[in-house]
Amino acid sequence: MSGDSAAPEADPRPAPSEQPAPDERTHPEGRRNLEGIRIDPVVEAEHDSRRAVISALVEDEPGVLARVSGLVSRRQFNIESLTVGPTTVDGHSRITMVVEETDPGIDQIEKQMAKLKPVISVGEVSGDAVTAELVLLKVEADDPAAVHAVTEMYDGRTLDAGPRTITVQLTGGESRIDDALDAFRQFGILEIARTGQTALARGDTPTAPGEKPGTAGEPTTHDD
């Protein structure tokens, strides 16, 4: 099958097996970390992940939530919560995400979201933003007076009180909600529904970059 005809003349240059092996070459000392940043190998600095609130203004069109959630799962971003709702501009929605990522990770989330066509603008909400969450929880009604007292203490509202269960609404920032839930645990929490954190920037700062207030009926516009 082979070898019937003479093979071509040998290449005068060194064959791969004659070339210097890996350990016969020089190699640089430098290194990069997992995020591709050049590092001093002796004092390697890893980025710590942190919690960040990301707010995005999006076109209110079919599939926009699927695009955002698909992006988050596909790129393995760590996400704690995601809320969606209308804004002051007709045809725009706000998506608020709470993520737990390193700084480069947060940067990637923002940049990848910005590439989605329905995303009008996106950015991290600064640390002093106003954040709140709404929680519904159903507890056992063995001691209605005590449940009522705890509800009052955390500025909650009783939405439903039956012979066996009491349903309470709580709102507030993360630590306040956590404290309240700890307090309710003594009664036996049967069910819980949480919206996840939503947020607005404090003062005059727009929540999503470049965001401007609108009036109902205003046409949808891109800001860039």
Add this chain to the structure above:
Amino acid sequence: MSDTAAHPREDDPKDSEEPTGGADDGAPGDSDDAPGAGAVSTGAESVVAALEAAGAETAFGVQGGAIMPVYDALYSSSIDHVTMAHEQGAAHAADAYGVVSGEPGLCLATSGPGATNLVTGIADADMDSDAMLALTGQVPTEFVGNDAFQETDTVGVTRPITKHNYFADGADTVGDVVGEAFELSRAGRPGPTLVDLPKDVTQDGTDRTPGPAAPPAGTDPDPNADADAVEAAARAIEDADRPLCLFGGGVIKAEASDAARTFARTYGIPVTTTMPGIGSFPEDDDLCLSWAGMHGTGYANMAITHTDCLIAVGTRFDDRLTGGIDTFAPEAEVVHVDIDPAEISKNVYADHPLIGDAKRVLDQLTAAIRDEPAAEAWRDQCAEWKETYPLTYTTPDDEPLKPQFVVEAFDEATDDDTIVTTGVGQHQMWASQFWTYTEPRTWVSSHGLGTMGYGVPAAVGARVAANNMGETDRDVVCFDGDGSFLMTMQELSVAVREDLDVTIAVLNNEYIGMVRQWQDAFYEGRHMASDYTWMPEFDKLAEAFGALGLRVDDYDEVAPAVEEALDYDGPAVIDFHVDPEENVLPMVPSGGANGKFATAEDQL
């Protein structure tokens, strides 16, 4: 099939109205006003009018129930249609058409299986940032969500693999949506888009002629990089002792090859490319180190490991290029030019991010640099590495025909403008290593997705593109593996039917060779499911298709067979029975250090 039957074909709807964008003369876009979409009477005609106005010349596709109205409208259109054997072939052909022509490729399929068969080709285009528009039929709107016959949630399925996709929601707007999708595919960083077309939308009446098409707001970014960032990058390049250019596929997509050549030559900076960047810089230039990465040249990998300033243009730092990130260009200040901000510092941190169009930013950099970096010693070092680590192979008398020899024989027998397409695997690596590429858009391959079977349909698309450009004399050579060829060789029927002059060189080692190579290196030689104990006779198969079929076993048969196949006016297949034991070297093991590339199997 439908009660809103399409119009009689004799009724050319374009007779009565304004210029149609060249119904007969093949000169789309020569209308008086902005895009000259002719009068329309259905959603489907609006779709076709939008495509004509956008300049689409050829569509690749497969007919089917839900897309029939669009095909019916194509019947009286200036757009040529190439009927492919399988929708995957249509997507790859459209992709390759786009790579060669520089215009977005266009593919069509029906709903359900038609759409899902496109998926591989769309994902391939997405990974390689190739501009392409896919149009899929869909069941009528009122059936959507009911699991109707041939219904698939195409928008859902293709959401993560398109730049954006659309569900057409009315005959009045569908033409505008298609026009926008076409423009979006080539705006900024290119990529595939898709419009899902429910049959009622395309069948319904409308007299709404599509307006001028533009990409959606905010998707066509500023081509210029920030001037201060350019200045800072220019200073870094001036100060470098060991500067190195890394030109990626973005250089070719941005038509920046000339700017890249000027930049590197003006400042005497050695050049390496990525695989998609092959052809952006001539490989026979003294400055060129060819491509870096897993099977890149030893000298490119030495240079990229030792550079102190990497000027990376239009690349996303794929893991097959970087190897382990910890050892990738570990001492380099990185200047990263890219049109997509999300690629900046995604995998490799950019010390100097330059967000913009490759051509514009290279021109900005060329203008901003005042002094050539003092890199003479570095250039000498790179030249020395070229001497030390040449791409070579041996041809012992007692071993079968070497595949590298076949690639070199074709390169020698063809002109520089020859278009090479490939499947994926060992043959692809040899085709990229042992062919000297000098021009952009001559290397057409599946990089990011690594799609076996890309080669034959890509050759169809590439041939049609070259013919459309009036370059019928250019050769189109497809290097394929036996495994890749078996996946899409049915598209040979298209090449025969359409009388497309392509030459397919099957480097047949009766293995899934790259898997076999990895099994030998990393799985103790256990050839699980990589060893084809029986292969069809590809030369006879080619003859059965109506193509020229040849078989080659020995060195002295190579040149005559290559000549015969290239001279043959029509599709030809040569079944080269090559050494089944030949391995692709050099090789950087997955996640390894580029500078530690293996030049022999025992180093893996």
